Amino acid sequence: MNDTALEIVDAKPLLKNLKLKEFRWPVLGDALGFSSRWxxxxxxxxxTLAQIRSQHSKxxxxxxxxxxxxxxxxxxxxKLDQAFLSLSSREDYITNTTEAQMYREALLRLMVDVSVMLGANEQDAEAQMKPVLDFEIKLAQIVIPxxxxxxxxxxxKYSLSKLQRTVPDFNWLGFVRAVIDTELYPDLKISSSEQVIVRAPQYFKDLFKLINxxxxxxxxxxxxxxxxxxxxTTLSRRFLYRYLDLARVTTGTTSLTPRWDKCVNYVxxxxxxxxxxxxxxKHFQEDKKHMMxxxxxGIRWAFIDILEKENDWMDKExxxxxxxxxxxxxxxxxxxxxxxxxxxINEDLKQLAFTETDYFGNVMQTLKFIAQSDIGWLxxxxxxxxxxxxxxxxxxFYSSSTNQIRFPAGELQKPFFWGLDYPRSLSYGAIGVIVGHELTHGFDNNGRKYDKDGNLDQWWSNSSITRFTEKTQCMIDQYNSYHWKEAGLNVQ
Structure with missing residues (x-):
């Protein structure tokens, strides 16, 4: 780790990025030069949205x-969906609890301070970032809970042309085309007849009303x-410490993660x-795979046995x-x-060319790499x-679309998995419960909507759905009655 180099370059790599036409930031005014102003x-x-998605994986x-x-x-x-907000919870924007207000105040303070640290005038930052937070609060109100x-x-499922008619204030075909890197995928042609899944139609309608x-x-x-x-968090320590001030309020974090730890986790x-x-x-032996x-x-057999012998609310079919x-x-x-x-592995990585002297550039390379990785499956x-x-x-994990349960090698270590040298009961008690948990996801209130081939399909009878809903209502009522006094909220 060359912390000294990171301190010397400070915010220069980010500032260079903010000079690009798509990334010019109004709040900076002329701080980066007259020719780089917004x-x-x-x-x-x-x-701008397409560049952030395709270059920054954001x-x-x-x-x-x-x-x-x-x-x-x-x-x-x-698939097209609503995007995440700055704070982790929609409720942090739309409730007036003491904690939520503290979170919003801390976020606004960070927005102002970071823009000033990057060259903005403090008065301008105060005047311009408050409406930005207000805009995000309005965004939270239209986000689908x-x-x-x-x-x-x-x-x-819409064609892009149907989506264009439904939400006409945005060029959807142009956006999809702009996100795809044509150098990586020269043969991937998108037309107005392209089928897409629109996961939040009402959000998009409300979004462009808000933008307008x-x-x-x-x-x-x-x-x-x-x-x-x-x-x-890819910049110098003064930015890390400023970010820590927000984390201290929102998560209780009191110290910075060591840079080496962040780098290892990032890679x-x-x-x-x-x-x-x-x-x-280094750490995984094949006998673990066979034992798992x-x-x-064994867990599958037990699940099916309970399903067939003890389930009294599901009809026979x-x-x-x-x-x-x-x-x-x-x-x-x-x-x-x-x-x-x-x-x-080598083919997967050949697009990347890292250098020890450009941490920010290395990060941006990987972000671009990640941003385009899912596009290649179309x-x-x-x-x-x-x-x-x-x-x-x-x-x-459980995957509803492939009807898979997944147990990565990292999970198959102590204390979850105990191997052949220990009594099997230890592994059944530790990771067996996790296997049962993941298997049950295929039959919970979301997984049950997908059939054995991973397709969204109502394979439960209406009577089984009704009885399932009746049995779950008691749990819903129980949890809804739990009240967190400090937050002034009930569990949902």
């Missing part, structure tokens, strides 16, 4: 990504702020197959289909086999037997 007549929201206002079609899970499709984002509500009712300067300040916000989470290969070579597969089959789905759940253990192929068939999870992850 000019309203030159601001193009579409180009979604602002509109989230675009490629994943399997929920009703045709063999095929990849473009988590509890309303059901699989059925979010499945709206907001000063262009405020919209531009917000969009570029979100880009800057995501890059603060691990961006170059997932290269680092996963190194981890597997045996354990999964739905129970039969549930049993079929449980048998069809594909268990993936350890790592995807392709990471053992040196040629594949037009391809979903490899149902493959999986794309970081092998070093200490977690487990």
């Amino acid at each position: 000019v309203e007549s030159q601001f193009n929201l579409l180009e 979604s602002v206002l509109i989230r675009l990504y490629v994943s399997p079609d929920d009703k045709n899970s063999n095929q990849y499709i473009i 988590y509890e309303n984002r059901t699989s059925e509500n979010m499945y709206n 009712a907001t000063e262009t300067r405020t919209v531009a300040n917000y969009v570029i702020w979100r880009s800057v916000f995501s890059r603060i 691990e989470n961006t170059l997932i197959y290269a680092t996963g290969r190194l981890f597997v070579d 597969e045996e354990l999964i089959n 739905t129970k039969r289909k549930a049993t079929e789905k449980a048998h069809a759940v594909l268990a993936k253990v350890g790592y995807p086999d392709f990471i053992l192929n040196d040629t594949y 037009r391809k068939t979903v490899p149902r037997t493959e999986w794309f999870t970081n092998p070093t992850t200490v977690n487990a």
Whole structure:
């Protein structure tokens, strides 16, 4: 780690980025030179959003990504959705609890201070960033709440031309084309007939009403702020300490993560197959894989046994289909086999050319690399037997679109997994409960909506759905009654 070099360059790499036409920040005024100032007549929201998505792997206002079609899970499709906010929770913007107000005040202070640290006049920063926070509060009000984002509500298949007619205030075809790197994918042609899944139609309608009712300067300040916000932690220590002030309020964090720790985690989470290969070579033995597969089959057998013998609310035909789905759940253990192929790993990484003297540039390279990685799956068939999870992850997953349960190598370590030298009961008690948890996701209030092939399809009978809903209502009522006095909120 060359901390000295990072301190010397300070914010220069980011400032260089902010001189580019798409990334000029109104609040900076002439701080970067007269020729680099923001000019309203030159601001193009579409180009800026597309550049942030394709170059920085960041979604602002509109989230675009490629994943399997929920009703045709063999095929990849473009999905359009609402984007995340600066603070982690929608409630942090729309409630007036003491904590939420503190979060908003801390965020505004950070917005002002960072813009000043990058050259803005303090009075201008105060005057311009308050409307930006107000704009984000209004955004939070139109964001679809988590509890309303059901699989059925979010499945709206449109052609881009239909979406254009539905939400005419934005050039949707132009946006999708602008996000795709034509140098990487010269043969990927997008027309107005391209089918997309619009996961939040009402949000998009409300979004452009809000944008049209907001000063262009405020919209531009917000969009570029979100880009800057995501890059603060790649700068010098004065920016890290300023970011810590926000984290101290919102999460209780009291100290900076060591730079070496951040770098190791960043590499691990961006170059997932290269680092996963190194981890597997050093820490994963094949006997773990075989033992885990045996354990999964034991849990599957127990699940089906309970389903058939103890489930008294599911009708016979739905129970039969549930049993079929449980048998069809594909268990993936350890790592995807392709990471053992040196040629594949080298081909995956050949776009990247890191240098020890350019930390910011290295980060931006990986972001661009990640931003385009999902785009390459468009037009391809979903490899149902493959999986794309970081092998070093200490977690487990269920995928509704492939009906898979996944247990990366990172999860198959003590204290979760105990290996052949210990009684099997230890592993059943530690990771067995996790296997059961992931398997059950295929039959919960979301997973049950997908069939054994991973397609969004109502395979439960109406009577089983009714009885399931009745049985879950008691749990909903129980949790809704829990009140957090300090926050003035009930659990939802």
